[in-house]
Amino acid sequence: MxxxxxxxxxxxxxxxxxxxxxxxxxxxxxxxxxxxxxxxxxxxxxxxxxxxxxxxxxxxxxxxxxxxxxxxxxxxxxxxxxxxxxxxxxxxxxxxxxxxxxxxxxxxxxxxxxxxxxxxxxxxxxxxxxxxxxxxxxxxxxxxxxxxxxxxxxxxxxxxxxxxxxxxxxxxxxxxxxxxxxxxxxxxxxxxxxxxxxxxxxxxxxxxxxxxxxxxxxxxxxxxxxxxxxxxxxxxxxxxxxxxxxxxxxxxxxxxxxxxxxxxxxxxxxxxxxxxxxxxxSKNTVPCTSCRYCVDTCPSNIAIPSYFSVYNGAKMFGKQFNHYFSFSVLAQSYGKPSDCVECGACMKHCPQRINIIDTLKLVKDEFEKDPPEL
Ligand code: SF4
Ligand code: SF4
Structure with missing residues (x-):
């Protein structure tokens, strides 16, 4: 085989x-x-x-x-x-x-x-x-x-x-x-x-x-x-x-x-x-594999891996207008990182043992504070 x-x-x-x-x-x-x-x-x-x-x-x-x-x-x-x-x-x-x-x-x-x-x-x-x-x-x-x-x-x-x-x-x-x-x-x-x-x-x-x-x-x-x-x-x-x-x-x-x-x-x-x-x-990106095991458990319907992907893009290539745009498209359909109620349900399912609560706070700081006019 x-x-x-x-x-x-x-x-x-x-x-x-x-x-x-x-x-x-x-x-x-x-x-x-x-x-x-x-x-x-x-x-x-x-x-x-x-x-x-x-x-x-x-x-x-x-x-x-x-x-x-x-x-x-x-x-x-x-x-x-x-x-x-x-x-x-x-x-x-x-x-x-x-x-x-x-x-x-x-x-x-x-x-x-x-x-x-x-x-x-x-x-x-x-x-x-x-x-x-x-x-x-x-x-x-x-x-x-x-x-x-x-x-x-x-x-x-x-x-x-x-x-x-x-x-x-x-x-x-x-x-x-x-x-x-x-x-x-x-x-x-x-x-x-x-x-x-x-x-x-x-x-x-x-x-x-x-x-x-x-x-x-x-x-x-x-x-x-x-x-x-x-x-x-x-x-x-x-x-x-x-x-x-x-x-x-x-x-x-x-x-x-x-x-x-x-x-x-x-x-x-x-x-x-x-x-x-x-x-x-050296880039400190989030080691999310987009397996999506966390997604269905979230009471706030936060698109966790998609936000991490946008965050990683900004870390790797420098934050650009398209990262804000992707973030805003996600935020129109799903809960935002700031909607996290810190229930911890998602973290029980993450095989990568990512501290999702803390990492969403980083994403929030990166994209929800002072966003540009889109
Ligand atoms: S801790 Fe936050 S992201 Fe995780 S399931 Fe609860 S509300 Fe959703
Ligand atoms: S469970 Fe962990 S690795 Fe899988 S998508 Fe969610 S955050 Fe990423």
Whole structure:
């Protein structure tokens, strides 16, 4: 199996303001290209695109290809569970939405302290084992964004898992919050094959500050910024799959070209990435991956990742009129950063452990004080 997986969480939209309005025609064309070039792995999840990623996958792939032309991964959402029975009913909804009778890969979604407790309370571990036994999940694992010590505890206690999905990218490798390197080391200690998520950190590593991008372009003007990140992740020992959320054919072709005949980074290239990391960190941007897990929980309907994106743009390229304009467009449709009531609901869902409350205050200071006339 080729090492690049199609992440179905940032799909092409017909209306950029409506996450459920997926452009199936464009997605089908992307899936065609992906499969034509020998790639097979698709990764979806219950909450992606507010439940519409799974059905979009059914329309673009399942209805158009024989079952042996693709492999599909899906995940059990802990936040849907209020009883043991919810495991089976949620799983059935997922099979139906995707239009399949089994998943090739099935995961417990985002195991961390809180979700671990939920799965233990409702029997999530026994349930995923039963899926393997009855053939409705061929390979079972879990995704993980928490501390290496917790990963070690889980893999020591639950020895039946067959893979683990980790956030790995060159910026998080030595990051004290994400601790990618240490999580990979724990997985390797337990002989766990690794699937990488967020290799480009939700697009963050393809929209680099000028100085950081220049380090990479000076070394190799032809290599795309994404290709550096994908090659880095795919070259980590133990990794058998790298997921990339692709939104258009250009992104897809770039990734396919990178992974068609994958070449790991040389030591010299890794040293270039070390310099890039230094240049990125000097900008103090918000490490938001736009996963949107925080959004639905907000009572003030604040477009959290979109505001962070505007803020990051201003930090990286200097604040310009278009940043104010983007901010004002967002503020017309959603709550403003100053509407945050500091309830903290969003922060319980953020896999990047961003202090969203404090960061929204920075965004407010940047854009809500003395805005220019638009
Ligand atoms: S802390 Fe603020 S941004 Fe977060 S959910 Fe509550 S109101 Fe929304
Ligand atoms: S703030 Fe956190 S949860 Fe929200 S989109 Fe960004 S990374 Fe995801």
């Amino acid at each position: 080729k090492k690049l997986g199609f992440g179905l969480m940032r799909l092409p939209l017909k209306d950029p303001k409506d996450q459920t309005n997926i452009d199936i025609e464009k997605l089908s064309a992307m899936a065609d290209e992906f499969i034509k070039r020998g790639f097979t792995y698709f990764d979806t999840a219950f909450p992606y695109h507010q439940g519409c990623s799974e059905t979009a996958f059914r329309e673009a792939v399942v209805k158009r290809y024989p079952r042996n032309a693709y492999t599909v991964a899906d995940k059990m959402p802990p936040w849907q569970l209020t009883s043991t029975e919810d495991l089976e009913s949620t799983f059935r909804v997922q099979l139906e939405r995707c239009g399949v009778e089994y998943f090739d890969y099935y995961l417990l979604h985002n195991l961390g302290v809180a979700n671990l407790a939920t799965f233990e309370k409702y029997g999530g571990f026994d349930f995923i084992k039963s899926l393997k036994a009855d053939g409705r999940a061929k390979t079972i694992g879990f995704s993980f964004h928490d501390k290496p010590s917790l990963l070690d505890e889980i893999l020591t206690k639950y020895t039946f898992f067959e893979f683990v999905q980790l956030q790995v990218n060159y910026l998080d490798w030595e990051d004290p919050t994400n601790e990618s390197r240490r999580c990979v080391e724990v997985a390797r200690k337990h002989n766990m094959p690794i699937i990488v998520m967020e290799p480009v950190k939700g697009g963050y590593l393809v929209n680099l500050p000028e100085e950081a991008a220049a380090v990479l372009k000076d070394y190799n003007k032809d290599a795309s910024l994404a290709s550096w990140a994908i090659r880095y992740a795919a070259g980590v020992p133990g990794v058998f799959m790298v997921l990339s959320g692709m939104s258009d054919t250009d992104q897809m072709n770039d990734n396919l070209n990178t992974m068609q005949d994958f070449k790991p980074l040389s030591d010299e290239e890794k040293a270039v990435l070390d310099k890039t990391v230094e240049a990125i960190k």
